[in-house]
Amino acid sequence: MDTISKNITAQLETESFLKSKRYINCRGQLMDLSTPVVMGILNATPDSFYSGSRFTGEKEVLQRVEEILLQGGELVDVGAYSSRPGAEHISEQEEINRLMPVLNIIRKKFPDIIISVDTFRSGVASKAVLEGEADIINDIAGGEMDDKMFETIASVKVPYILMHMQGTPQNMQKSPVYKDVLADVSLWLAKRVDALRTIGVADVIIDPGFGFGKTLDQNYILLNRLEELALFELPLLVGLSRKSMIYRYLETDVESALNGTSVLNTIALDKGASILRVHDVKEAVECVKLFTKLKQ
Numbered sequence: 689m690d691t692i693s694k695n696i697t698a699q700l701e702t703e704s705f706l707k708s709k710r711y712i713n714c715r716g717q718l719m720d721l722s723t724p725v726v727m728g729i730l731n732a733t734p735d736s737f738y739s740g741s742r743f744t745g746e747k748e749v750l751q752r753v754e755e756i757l758l759q760g761g762e763l764v765d766v767g768a769y770s771s772r773p774g775a776e777h778i779s780e781q782e783e784i785n786r787l788m789p790v791l792n793i794i795r796k797k798f799p800d801i802i803i804s805v806d807t808f809r810s811g812v813a814s815k816a817v818l819e820g821e822a823d824i825i826n827d828i829a830g831g832e833m834d835d836k837m838f839e840t841i842a843s844v845k846v847p848y849i850l851m852h853m854q855g856t857p858q859n860m861q862k863s864p865v866y867k868d869v870l871a872d873v874s875l876w877l878a879k880r881v882d883a884l885r886t887i888g889v890a891d892v893i894i895d896p897g898f899g900f901g902k903t904l905d906q907n908y909i910l911l912n913r914l915e916e917l918a919l920f921e922l923p924l925l926v927g928l929s930r931k932s933m934i935y936r937y938l939e940t941d942v943e944s945a946l947n948g949t950s951v952l953n954t955i956a957l958d959k960g961a962s963i964l965r966v967h968d969v970k971e972a973v974e975c976v977k978l979f980t981k982l983k984q
Contacts, residue, residue: 710923710962712847712891714802714823719762721923721962724976727763727804728756728969729929732790733770749793757801760973763824765965766790767806771828771900780809787812791820804849808833810840817844824893826925828853828900830880838884847891849925850880854901864901870913873897881920893963895925899933907933911952914959923962928952930967950975
């Protein structure tokens, strides 16, 4: 092979390699999402739908973070506002009062881990990043419940998880309606991604929002066509963990939904998920390991 051919081949291989990698910049730390990763849930709330994810005391919080890390989780998602269907709407100050002590506890003990904060409020997001050293903002409302969220993300310069939700946590499951759930969600995501790009947000992760303003059947249609979201060429987060789309269909309960969660997580991985947001980290990590082995 002559020099020109070698150079062309090397260039194509480099471009292919870069396209196969999906990096996000977390406060100067690059996270490679070309191999899926697991995000462990830590709820600083008294009323999240799954009791196994609620942690408030310092000892409980630190034990939960250590558990996530030891079981192979690479991100910790901290939420202080319960977004389960029909959850009580709390004030911004109450959310801050719940969140900040937990962030401070975690960051003091685990200075290098990547922390995501689950909030739809720009004021909470700003405080979490600037004072709590959060690395990522995870917004269930995709900026629609706070019109200052996008400009805040652009200002604090952290990756942003853009999730689709029809309605609010208080009314989202009353009567969700779509012409075509995948097409409607995709169009909404496209418009919001464009708005974020326009103001300079560099790292966007998309989340179709399973269980947030979707019927049981709509959730499964969305999952069945999940690979179509690859057109965005953005990391894809999937949150299916112990949701009602699993236990209601199986006629069990949230405590019995782990096996169903693992099944759907594996399907999501096969359809392009980059991040699994879960309550049960060990089992999700095993899904990723087996899936990755299968694809080698």
